[in-house]
Amino acid sequence: GDSVTQMEGPVTLSEEACLTINCTYTATGYPSLFWYVQYPGEGLQLLLKATKADDKGSNKGFEATYRKETTSFHLEKGSVQVSDSAVYFCALKDYGQNFVFGPGTRLSVLP
Amino acid sequence: EAQVTQNPRYLITVTGKKLTVTCSQNMNHEYMSWYRQDPGLGLRQIYYSMNVEVTDKGDVPEGYKVSRKEKRNFPLILESPSPNQTSLYFCASSLLGGITNTEAFFGQGTRLTVV
Numbered sequence: 001g002d003s004v005t006q007m008e009g010p011v012t013l014s015e016e017a018c019l020t021i022n023c024t025y026t027a028t029g030y031p032s033l034f035w036y037v038q039y040p041g042e043g044l045q046l047l048l049k050a051t052k053a054d055d056k057g058s059n060k061g062f063e064a065t066y067r068k069e070t071t072s073f074h075l076e077k078g079s080v081q082v083s084d085s086a087v088y089f090c091a092l093k094d095y096g097q098n099f100v101f102g103p104g105t106r107l108s109v110l111p
Numbered sequence: 112e113a114q115v116t117q118n119p120r121y122l123i124t125v126t127g128k129k130l131t132v133t134c135s136q137n138m139n140h141e142y143m144s145w146y147r148q149d150p151g152l153g154l155r156q157i158y159y160s161m162n163v164e165v166t167d168k169g170d171v172p173e174g175y176k177v178s179r180k181e182k183r184n185f186p187l188i189l190e191s192p193s194p195n196q197t198s199l200y201f202c203a204s205s206l207l208g209g210i211t212n213t214e215a216f217f218g219q220g221t222r223l224t225v226v
Contacts, residue, residue: 032212034214034215036217042219042220043201043217043218043219043220044154044201044203044215044217045217046214046215046216049212049214051212089153089154091215093205093212093213093214093215097142097161097205097207098142098144098156098159099144099156099203099205099215101146101153101154101156102153103152103153103154104153104154
């Protein structure tokens with residue numbers, strides 16, 4: 001079946017450091033890809049998405065590009081802030097319309 | 112305001128006492144799903160539903176029941192809760208309609224403790 005793999009962390013960075021969280025997927029066809037963020041004590045909220053190959057999703061300084069040739073959707077940010085500390089989930093929506101989530105990556109940003 | 116509402120937010124119960132966690136969405140979404148989140152295990156899908164009266168098992172359905180009698184509601188039922196069902200539960204919903212690019216919207220979560 002479809003699956004999503006991502007680096008599990010935890011990832012600890014200093015403020016203004018560069019961030020990359022790797023995400024790769026296995027799916028039939030052309031799924032849509034998503035990054036969700038979960039701040040402490042809250043539910044998941046959509047960070048960005050991409051629906052076809054070479055699409056780039058972006059929001060709040062975060063970016064991810066849908067790479068079909070490597071089945072990847074890595075999350076990047078050039079300069080993280082303390083307020084970015086959260087758990088990040090990579091996910092796909094398959095042709096059956098169900099969602100599959102990765103295990104999540106906890107990010108801590110230190111001042 | 113478009114939202115997914117779960118109740119209760121927090122619940123402490125005893126082993127074997129039946130409970131229901133409600134989930135309601137006001138966006139006319141066809142798809143609804145339940146997940147549990149446990150440390151080190153990420154999000155695991157319990158059950159999902161593609162429309163009224165259509166439900167399917169996810170990855171960890173044992174010990175849970177669901178029903179989808181109305182489009183807006185998708186309650187999660189634990190008929191005989193056990194301590195291993197202590198977890199943080201999330202409900203989510205999404206549009207269907209033959210396209211895959213619509214995202215899932217999540218509720219705020221229900222923290223369940225079974226003693």
